[in-house]
Amino acid sequence: MARRAANQTPRLRAFRFEPGERLAGKYEVLAKLGTGWEGEVYKVRELGTGIERAAKLFFPHRNPRDRTLRFYAKKLHKLRHCPIVIRYHTRERVSYRGMPISVLVSEFVEGELLSRFVARQPGGRLDAFMALHLLHALASGLAQVHQQREYHGDLHADNVIVRRYGLGFDLKLVDLFHWGPPSPENIREDVIDLVRLFYDAIGGPRRYASQPEEIKAICCGLKRSLILKKFRTAGQLRDYLETMEWHQP
Numbered sequence: 472m473a474r475r476a477a478n479q480t481p482r483l484r485a486f487r488f489e490p491g492e493r494l495a496g497k498y499e500v501l502a503k504l505g506t507g508w509e510g511e512v513y514k515v516r517e518l519g520t521g522i523e524r525a526a527k528l529f530f531p532h533r534n535p536r537d538r539t540l541r542f543y544a545k546k547l548h549k550l551r552h553c554p555i556v557i558r559y560h561t562r563e564r565v566s567y568r569g570m571p572i573s574v575l576v577s578e579f580v581e582g583e584l585l586s587r588f589v590a591r592q593p594g595g596r597l598d599a600f601m602a603l604h605l606l607h608a609l610a611s612g613l614a615q616v617h618q619q620r621e622y623h624g625d626l627h628a629d630n631v632i633v634r635r636y637g638l639g640f641d642l643k644l645v646d647l648f649h650w651g652p653p654s655p656e657n658i659r660e661d662v663i664d665l666v667r668l669f670y671d672a673i674g675g676p677r678r679y680a681s682q683p684e685e686i687k688a689i690c691c692g693l694k695r696s697l698i699l700k701k702f703r704t705a706g707q708l709r710d711y712l713e714t715m716e717w718h719q720p
Contacts, residue, residue, distance in 0.1 A: 509533040527575040555612025586628035596674035608640035613705035622657040624649025626664035
């Protein structure tokens with residue numbers, strides 16, 4: 472019976488809410504922010520306070536018995552003291568074409584996707600010093616996540632929001648949804664993804680050969696075994712960056 476019920480779950484691919492529409496009688500839709508595997512994210516305004524928030528609406532077949540939403544909400548709540556993680560606010564239910572839809576409401580973060588930030592830099596890449604500042608901010612933020620025995624699981628330039636850049640980066644991570652309990656392997660995968668993100672930000676394979684040796688010592692030619700021999704957690708990578716020596720040419 473459970474399998475039959477699951478097969479009858481509506482397989483929606485889009486909600487298509489328009490600006491000005493109301494959700495749960497509490498929120499006004501301002502704009503669509505994006506679509507993912509499990510649902511859509513909208514920028515909304517809380518009617519009672521005027522506060523802008525992000526609302527993630529889950530496709531029913533991707534959220535059986537609210538398992539996906541609960542997993543995501545609990546993970547965000549557990550990491551609520553990690554500044555790099557968005558803050559969970561509440562859970563709501565809305566009706567869409569007569570179907571109950573679950574909504575996860577979180578803080579709305581102003582900023583620019585890292586992929587776009589990098590693309591608009593000269594040459595479509597970051598110089599070595601800017602990239603090191605970026606890597607340090609990411610490693611420092613993820614170190615706190617790893618200390619909570621949690622992980623991201625899908626770290627790439629479209630899951631990082633640049634809020635501000637000056638003496639350093641102010642960043643937020645999005646889409647921390649990844650099934651499975653935390654494990655040392657999950658944490659190591661985050662480290663591999665961190666180094667790969669750094670490698671891509673400095674120009675990838677077309678620029679790697681001309682990078683200073685200090686940069687190559689971090690990237691390790693993207694060889695997994697060499698990276699993990701040096702950095703098994705984001706905290707170890709952060710500590711390395713804070714004590715590394717830079718030899719001027």
